[in-house]
Amino acid sequence: MNAVERQQLNTYGPAVTYGGSDHTNAATAAQELYQTLAMANPACVLFFCCVDYDRNELSRTLAELFGDIPVLGCTTAGEISPLGLSPGSITGFCLSADHFVVETTILQNLATFSEQVAYDTVKSMLHRLERRAIAPVAHNSFALSLxxxxxxxxELVLSALNEALSGIPLVGGSAGDNLHFRDTHVYYDKQFYSNAAVIILVNTLCPFTVLSGHHLVAEREKMVVTKADPEKRIAHELNAEPAALEYCRVMDISLDELSSTSYALxxxxxxxxxxxFARSVQQVNDDLSLTFFCAxxxxxxxxxxxxxxxVEEFENRMEQVVSEIGEPQLIIGYDCIHxxxxxxxxxxxxxxSDLYQRYKVVGFxxxxxxxxxxxxxxxxxxVVIGESCEFSA
Known part of the structure; x- marks a missing residue:
């Protein structure tokens, strides 16, 4: 991005700023992100970054620049900036403390995840949010997860969080690493973590709505998972046949064609x-089993x-959203890599990409x-955040 582009990205409303950088150097990219997100009274910053950045350098520079401002984020399988789909970059947004109250936490070591600990943690966050809220919590709050x-x-984490949130909507996304499937991280309190979850509660004066949907239409063909390893999300057999072979037969493709593109198509x-509810294939294994992204x-x-x-489904969905809450000043977007x-x-x-730019999507x-x-x-x-925020002194 040149200086003119960064200036154009800076602010679309009084409650948020957003921007990013496609510079390949981690320190320079962090500095350019900081410049586009400048705000007098920030509540928090969220960023989404390419896995190719030097994480230590990026973390160190973000900590130096943002200081005590809460900064949260994750690595991705591709970024969505105010310029549209922007793989190989860092992008993010800043929420104003005049319009948003934010509580954050991290759940570490998910390998030994405790539903009770997660439930208690979120309830504690809600109590803190209620004490600081600028609008009624039950109807003017949402939760974000990374x-x-x-x-x-x-599945385990989201179930526990959803129960604790008692009707407050939760949206989020799973960190990626450009389809390498080995190096995904979330960012919290000035450092990157693996095997962890970041939770953000947001209370706001701004109108908002949450959305989740797809453009897919069901066909008649079905397959039954006849042998699986649910802990690893692996289907060994479909219709009592090796999973990859049966998938290829039903989809009318060859085994040699199996790739991220064929799974997406x-x-x-x-x-x-x-x-x-879509269940996307992640990869084929040597024994012809299939690993999935979901349960x-x-x-x-x-x-x-x-x-x-x-494209048509997303455009129709956004036209309906605009008719309900007006033009968005920001859409926090979690978009499947497929x-x-x-x-x-x-x-x-x-x-x-043009549609995402038009509707001010920032995400990954x-x-x-x-x-x-x-x-x-x-x-x-x-989460779609509308422009007509009330101001409370």
Missing amino acids: LDGMSISE HPLSVQVGDNY IDTGIVLTKMRDGGL RRIEAEGKGIYSEL NTYGEHSDAMHVNHTFTG
């Missing part, structure tokens, strides 16, 4: 009532899905999206 995308802990889902278990029925119009790969594969990447491509107690794939999930 989890290590390789922790295989999302040939999605699966689980039906719950009248709703379909998988023996007996689950998977439905073949087809594209229902990625949506970006699908857009690339179908030649609609620029259209999708995830290894899974969080919606209340649900861990899902192939969705755009987020």
